[in-house]
Amino acid sequence: MTRRQFTLCAVALLMAAWGFLPEFTITMLNYIGLYALVAVGLVMLTGVAGMTSFGQAAFVGLGAYATSWFCTVPAAGAFFGLSVGSALLPWVGLLLGFALSATVAWLLGSVTLRLSGHYLPLGTIAWGLSLYFLFGNLEFLGGHTGMSGVPALAVGGVALRSVRELGLLTWSVLLLILWALHNLLDSREGRAIRSLKTGRVMAESMGIDTARYRLKVFVLAALLASLSGWMYAHLQRFVNPTPFNLNIGIEYLFMAVVGGAGHLWGAVLGAALITLMKQYLQDILPSLLGSSGNFEVIVFGMLMLLVLQRFSEGMWPSLAGFVNRFLRPIAAATEQTQRNLTERILPQRGSVVLTAAGVSKRFGGLLANNEVDLDVKAGEIHALIGPNGAGKSTFFNMISGVDDPTSGTVKLLGRDMHGQSSRAFAAGGLSRTFQHVRLLGPRSVLDNVALGAHLRASSGWIAAMLRLDRGEEAALMREARQQIERCGLGPQMNETAASLALGQQRIVEIARALAGQPSVLLLDEPAAGLPHREKVALARLLTQLRGEGMAILVVEHDMEFVMNIADRITVLDFGRVIAHGTPAQVQVDPKVLAAYLGGDDGN
Amino acid sequence: MDSQIALLLGQDGIVNGAVYALMALALVLVFSVTRVIFIPQGEFVAFGALTMATMQVGRVPGTLWLLLALSAVTLLVETVRHQRGVAVDWKSSIFWAVLLPAAAACLVLFLRPTSMYGQAGTALLLITPLGPLLYRLAYRPLAHATVLTLLIVSVALHGVLVGLGLYFFGAEGSRTTAFSELRLELGGIPVSGQSLVVMGVASLLVILLFLFFERTIVGKALRATAMNRIGARLMGIPTELSGDLSFALAALVGAVSGLLIAPLTTVYYDTGFLIGLKGFVAAIIGGLTSYPMALAGALIVGLLESFSSFWASAFKEVIVFTLIIPVLWWRSFNSHHVEDEE
Numbered sequence: 030m031t032r033r034q035f036t037l038c039a040v041a042l043l044m045a046a047w048g049f050l051p052e053f054t055i056t057m058l059n060y061i062g063l064y065a066l067v068a069v070g071l072v073m074l075t076g077v078a079g080m081t082s083f084g085q086a087a088f089v090g091l092g093a094y095a096t097s098w099f100c101t102v103p104a105a106g107a108f109f110g111l112s113v114g115s116a117l118l119p120w121v122g123l124l125l126g127f128a129l130s131a132t133v134a135w136l137l138g139s140v141t142l143r144l145s146g147h148y149l150p151l152g153t154i155a156w157g158l159s160l161y162f163l164f165g166n167l168e169f170l171g172g173h174t175g176m177s178g179v180p181a182l183a184v185g186g187v188a189l190r191s192v193r194e195l196g197l198l199t200w201s202v203l204l205l206i207l208w209a210l211h212n213l214l215d216s217r218e219g220r221a222i223r224s225l226k227t228g229r230v231m232a233e234s235m236g237i238d239t240a241r242y243r244l245k246v247f248v249l250a251a252l253l254a255s256l257s258g259w260m261y262a263h264l265q266r267f268v269n270p271t272p273f274n275l276n277i278g279i280e281y282l283f284m285a286v287v288g289g290a291g292h293l294w295g296a297v298l299g300a301a302l303i304t305l306m307k308q309y310l311q312d313i314l315p316s317l318l319g320s321s322g323n324f325e326v327i328v329f330g331m332l333m334l335l336v337l338q339r340f341s342e343g344m345w346p347s348l349a350g351f352v353n354r355f356l357r358p359i360a361a362a363t364e365q366t367q368r369n370l371t372e373r374i375l376p377q378r379g380s381v382v383l384t385a386a387g388v389s390k391r392f393g394g395l396l397a398n399n400e401v402d403l404d405v406k407a408g409e410i411h412a413l414i415g416p417n418g419a420g421k422s423t424f425f426n427m428i429s430g431v432d433d434p435t436s437g438t439v440k441l442l443g444r445d446m447h448g449q450s451s452r453a454f455a456a457g458g459l460s461r462t463f464q465h466v467r468l469l470g471p472r473s474v475l476d477n478v479a480l481g482a483h484l485r486a487s488s489g490w491i492a493a494m495l496r497l498d499r500g501e502e503a504a505l506m507r508e509a510r511q512q513i514e515r516c517g518l519g520p521q522m523n524e525t526a527a528s529l530a531l532g533q534q535r536i537v538e539i540a541r542a543l544a545g546q547p548s549v550l551l552l553d554e555p556a557a558g559l560p561h562r563e564k565v566a567l568a569r570l571l572t573q574l575r576g577e578g579m580a581i582l583v584v585e586h587d588m589e590f591v592m593n594i595a596d597r598i599t600v601l602d603f604g605r606v607i608a609h610g611t612p613a614q615v616q617v618d619p620k621v622l623a624a625y626l627g628g629d630d631g632n
Numbered sequence: 633m634d635s636q637i638a639l640l641l642g643q644d645g646i647v648n649g650a651v652y653a654l655m656a657l658a659l660v661l662v663f664s665v666t667r668v669i670f671i672p673q674g675e676f677v678a679f680g681a682l683t684m685a686t687m688q689v690g691r692v693p694g695t696l697w698l699l700l701a702l703s704a705v706t707l708l709v710e711t712v713r714h715q716r717g718v719a720v721d722w723k724s725s726i727f728w729a730v731l732l733p734a735a736a737a738c739l740v741l742f743l744r745p746t747s748m749y750g751q752a753g754t755a756l757l758l759i760t761p762l763g764p765l766l767y768r769l770a771y772r773p774l775a776h777a778t779v780l781t782l783l784i785v786s787v788a789l790h791g792v793l794v795g796l797g798l799y800f801f802g803a804e805g806s807r808t809t810a811f812s813e814l815r816l817e818l819g820g821i822p823v824s825g826q827s828l829v830v831m832g833v834a835s836l837l838v839i840l841l842f843l844f845f846e847r848t849i850v851g852k853a854l855r856a857t858a859m860n861r862i863g864a865r866l867m868g869i870p871t872e873l874s875g876d877l878s879f880a881l882a883a884l885v886g887a888v889s890g891l892l893i894a895p896l897t898t899v900y901y902d903t904g905f906l907i908g909l910k911g912f913v914a915a916i917i918g919g920l921t922s923y924p925m926a927l928a929g930a931l932i933v934g935l936l937e938s939f940s941s942f943w944a945s946a947f948k949e950v951i952v953f954t955l956i957i958p959v960l961w962w963r964s965f966n967s968h969h970v971e972d973e974e
């Protein structure tokens with residue numbers, strides 16, 4: 030049995046048993062489903078995209094209150110100038126909840142986008158508290174007593190009055206969403222979302238608009254919470270502020286983390302564990318501690334600490350590992366496709382691709398780069414060398430869009446790139462690697478390299494969720510495989526990036542850069558820390574790329590490596606160019622010798 | 633509103649602001665030294681106030697059992713670490729997990745101080761070691777985790793401590809006797825002695841902290857760690873020392889704040905959380921790094937709170953916490969570069 034068959038069997042079993050399970054079990058399952066819907070949004074946020082929120086309960090509240098208000102207050106429809114039949118009221122309520130949640134999430138997300146990652150969760154704490162107090166104090170929402178008389182949902186004329194009927198809807202929706210999110214993560218857009226976790230500079234240099242993706246994930250999580258709230262309101266048939274308190278928001282995060290924040294099914298597992306434990310603890314703790322109170326939070330908190338310290342991946346990987354022993358692994362299918370990725374017209378051999386003219390960079394009193402001139406032509410390897418602290422990294426940042434020069438111009442294919450982001454450099458045909466390797470460690474080499482071709486495809490989230498992107502995805506995979514083969518890493522294609530040796534990881538970075546079909550390739554110390562054999566392989570690869578007409582700029586420390594492969598060398602010292610020419614010329618330049626061997630006192 | 637009311641509200645706001653300022657200072661200190669966003673800071677306030685209140689009615693505060701239990705677990709953990717070959721700093725471990733708890737236990741169980749200042753001192757002695765002990769048990773094993781993970785740990789710890797607070801002190805709130813019964817008229821408005829005590833002690837504490845960071849070698853070591861963690865370690869400043877110390881200071885500052893507000897307002901087991909969060913809003917105004925900005929922020933929060941309690945008392949909390957949105961918006965315009973997280 031494969032994993033997919035196993036999942037389908039489990040779902041079919043649940044369906045078959047649904048009519049026979051006791052009422053209590055159905056009620057629990059229903060709550061687990063509703064909570065899992067919120068928790069799966071948190072998995073996307075926390076485990077996948079590297080953000081988090083403590084305020085999801087408030088979004089659940091928005092969803093619940095929006096529909097309750099719309100369904101029970103006759104003036105509500107008139108307020109929007111709508112006359113809606115009573116069967117349609119909940120559906121308008123759903124849309125209203127979505128609109129409110131998306132707006133708030135967008136607002137919260139966009140004010141914290143440019144700040145460090147911890148401001149968003151801090152903002153959600155404040156927002157979670159505010160909304161709770163707001164619900165409790167607004168007269169038209171019933172204050173602390175809440176609102177009752179929320180009608181039952183009706184789907185296709187059938188009213189879902191009992192828990193058993195509504196639970197069917199909950200679980201259908203949950204399973205559909207799990208399927209859609211699974212598809213999303215297994216696509217070009219999914220790779221982009223995962224790349225958010227590795228730091229913004231890497232993702233941006235692959236052409237990914239990190240701010241936009243972060244916002245979209247946050248809004249998605251808010252919409253899922255709002256959906257859960259909508260179903261909750263029509264299940265309970267009344268709402269009050271208590272279930273949307275900050276504490277409950279924290280509980281949702283517990284579910285995601287305890288279950289496994291990196292796995293979609295971890296959300297379901299976490300929701301089940303926490304819901305069942307809560308049920309159980311609320312029975313035994315008060316009798317144990319001798320008074321009544323909200324004591325399960327002590328146990329949950331300690332459990333959470335334990336999980337974070339000992340099982341940072343949550344419980345799902347252990348469970349999945351156990352089940353997987355009995356399942357056949359799915360063979361990676363290699364789909365054939367006629368689709369092609371967008372191709373750029375590469376510059377003529379010998380033409381100048383990247384130029385820096387009079388580039389200076391000042392940090393306060395320090396002049397890190399002083400009037401640096403440099404150009405890179407198609408079909409040549411140009412090396413930039415210099416002692417430690419010569420300003421190579423500063424210069425690298427300026428010609429790749431990470432930073433702007435204080436003065437001077439950088440041109441990519443003749444276009445002035447002043448004020449442009451690294452995204453614009455990527456779109457203009459510049460690909461780069463990183464001095465400290467930045468790969469998605471737990472993902473396969475293939476996935477990592479496919480990320481490099483992000484800009485050459487265009488399918489969006491909806492297409493990915495509905496699997497309308499398969500042709501394009503196959504083309505992306507084909508491209509990634511070709512680049513991996515070209516770099517000689519074919520046998521490692523399906524291994525995780527983290528399991529490779531450093532030298533191989535650097536090659537993966539080069540393959541990823543090549544997948545973008547660049548006009549110019551910038552390599553930041555590609556030979557650093559490589560054993561001799563791997564250096565030789567790297568040199569061979571670079572020479573081959575030059576032969577194919579690629580423009581390559583290598584920033585490097587390793588003299589021997591540079592002297593063997595470079596056509597031209599520029600030497601930086603104390604932020605200024607001290608020599609420029611062929612390896613033979615540079616090697617005998619007295620200024621270079623002085624810079625590297627020390628002193629002008631004629632030693 | 634006439635000027636009389638405005639002055640009264642202003643006085644109220646400054647007194648509250650003084651407490652938020654202490655919170656904000658502790659939060660900035662802990663964050664800059666250890667990268668921990670210390671959500672449970674407010675719990676020290678509630679623990680401090682309620683410990684004092686419990687002692688005033690002649691009972692043994694539950695926080696003592698918490699302290700003893702945490703000490704025992706910490707000693708156990710340190711022993712295990714020692715056996716696994718980790719270099720354990722036994723001197724500091726004995727200080728935080730044996731010496732101070734033993735002294736606190738002696739005071740609470742046998743000496744039973746009856747004077748106000750004796751009880752206040754006992755409460756501080758009880759609460760302060762909780763800081764380093766919690767640091768060692770909850771945060772130290774995750775010293776290399778991301779800020780985000782540490783934040784989730786903080787929230788979990790907050791849950792545990794609030795739950796324990798409810799267990800120790802019950803759901804009813806308490807108020808303590810004031811340190812000063814003085815009543816004054818200043819410029820035509822009544823001023824209570826206790827609010828003067830709050831402002832005086834808060835200012836004194838701020839000045840002492842300033843002197844500690846500017847003048848003492850240990851304070852400078854903490855500042856160095858805040859500026860560059862790895863650099864400080866290479867210079868021989870142990871990470872553990874900075875963690876212990878910053879959490880101890882945070883707990884001390886929290887407990888002092890608790891003693892200060894307990895005579896002014898009824899403190900419940902969960903009161904601290906909101907106070908701590910208002911300290912956060914203030915600290916965020918300073919970007920979680922600037923002390924003077926955090927102090928100014930605390931005053932703004934205090935004043936905003938007292939004036940909104942006059943105009944829209946039901947929405948006081950909503951207004952204060954919504955302030956964070958414009959603050960974050962303003963801060964995001966002051967940061968130009970895409971920051972790369974670790």
